[in-house]
Amino acid sequence: AQTVTQSQPEMSVQEAETVTLSCTYDTSESDYYLFWYKQPPSRQMILVIRQEAYKQQNATENRFSVNFQKAAKSFSLKISDSQLGDAAMYFCAYRSEWYGNKLVFGAGTILRVKS
Amino acid sequence: DTGVSQNPRHKITKRGQNVTFRCDPISEHNRLYWYRQTLGQGPEFLTYFQNEAQLEKSRLLSDRFSAERPKGSFSTLEIQRTEQGDSAMYLCASSLVGAVSNQPQHFGDGTRLSIL
Numbered sequence: 001a002q003t004v005t006q007s008q009p010e011m012s013v014q015e016a017e018t019v020t021l022s023c024t025y026d027t028s029e030s031d032y033y034l035f036w037y038k039q040p041p042s043r044q045m046i047l048v049i050r051q052e053a054y055k056q057q058n059a060t061e062n063r064f065s066v067n068f069q070k071a072a073k074s075f076s077l078k079i080s081d082s083q084l085g086d087a088a089m090y091f092c093a094y095r096s097e098w099y100g101n102k103l104v105f106g107a108g109t110i111l112r113v114k115s
Numbered sequence: 116d117t118g119v120s121q122n123p124r125h126k127i128t129k130r131g132q133n134v135t136f137r138c139d140p141i142s143e144h145n146r147l148y149w150y151r152q153t154l155g156q157g158p159e160f161l162t163y164f165q166n167e168a169q170l171e172k173s174r175l176l177s178d179r180f181s182a183e184r185p186k187g188s189f190s191t192l193e194i195q196r197t198e199q200g201d202s203a204m205y206l207c208a209s210s211l212v213g214a215v216s217n218q219p220q221h222f223g224d225g226t227r228l229s230i231l
Binding site for chain 1: 156
């Protein structure tokens with residue numbers, strides 16, 4: 001079974017600075033997807049960024065980028081120019097290419113942004 | 116695209132009662148997923164449907180839980196004889212999966228269940 005580990009329960013960043021959230025996963029599959037989801041307090045979970053395992057190029061979405069290291073099974077999220085609205089719980093998630101498409105989530109990292 | 120809609124937003128009930136939640140997915144999405152999220156944890160998969168067929172159920176889904184998706188549109192999740200441990204946020208998500216499309220899951224706001 002696949003597992004996802006987020007080793008940082010909580011992180012803080014100063015507004016306009018850069019922060020990196022860590023995620024490692026365990027799988028025996030070669031084809032899969034990785035995601036970062038953002039969940040603001042009492043609000044809907046929103047997709048931040050997605051990475052296909054077969055792509056070597058790291059995904060980027062505006063201020064959000066990932067460092068995908070397939071051999072190391074590592075998938076970190078970098079947030080540049082942090083904004084107050086980035087404060088939320090961030091979840092790393094894994095999805096198999098072939099088996100049901102269910103998401104396997106990590107425990108999450110709370111990101112606090114200081115003004 | 117009106118997003119995934121879940122009702123009710125909050126449900127408070129006494130232990131032993133039955134509860135039912137509803138999820139309306141994004142209209143063209145053929146897959147619908149249920150997850151459970153306890154405080155401070157990531158969501159855990161419960162079950163999913165492709166159209167009206169329930170294709171996978173987690174071991175977390177005990178006999179007291181049942182989910183349906185009649186006609187492949189909205190879905191309901193029923194919990195019978197609720198227990199304290201059922202207190203959680205129940206999240207619904209939907210996606211469009213096909214031969215040429217494999218989109219990410221879009222989540223609803225969730226239904227928060229509190230058992231007294």
